[in-house]
Amino acid sequence: MTPAINLLKKQKIAHIVHEYVHNPASASYGLEAAEKLGIAPERVFKTLVLALDSKALAVAVLPVSAQLNMKQAAKALGVKKAAMAAQADVERSTGYVLGGVSPLGQKKLLATAIDDSAREFTSIYVSAGRRGLELELAAEDLCTMTRAVFAPLI
Secondary structure, three states, X not given: OOHHHHHHHHOOOOOEEEEOOOOOOOOOHHHHHHHHHXXXXXXXXXXXXXXXXXXXXXXXXXXXXXXXXXXXXXXXXXXXXXXXXXXXXXXXXXXXXXXXXXXXXXXXXXXXXXXXXXXXXOOEEEEEEEOOEEXXXXXXXXXHXXXXXXXXXX
């Protein structure tokens, strides 16, 4: 079990855990998950940790098939600038390794923005906190659990 799965179980949030054999040579963890699980890439969401100009870290959750618009992310998170956080900062603040960062069960709850497109689906997929492990849950539940905002991020 991962902290993300344990959190959902503890809070009695409906979810499904999906596992697949991860290929370390895969160029994109999220696209690999979509392909191996037979899911449209628009429903699989990646978790990116950002360094804000306020010196804080934050999380952006967006489809693996899309690229983050930093200006949109900064606006959604209420700052002027955002950039990708350093790997060491990501792993220290979340407790997860890159490629397996879940928006749930992080060491410290970070400000979070979820791309608006998540609302189009009954359920979305996010990392369960380990490469080769995905969580399927309602976007609204993810939003509630992370105290996130929905915003255009791509």
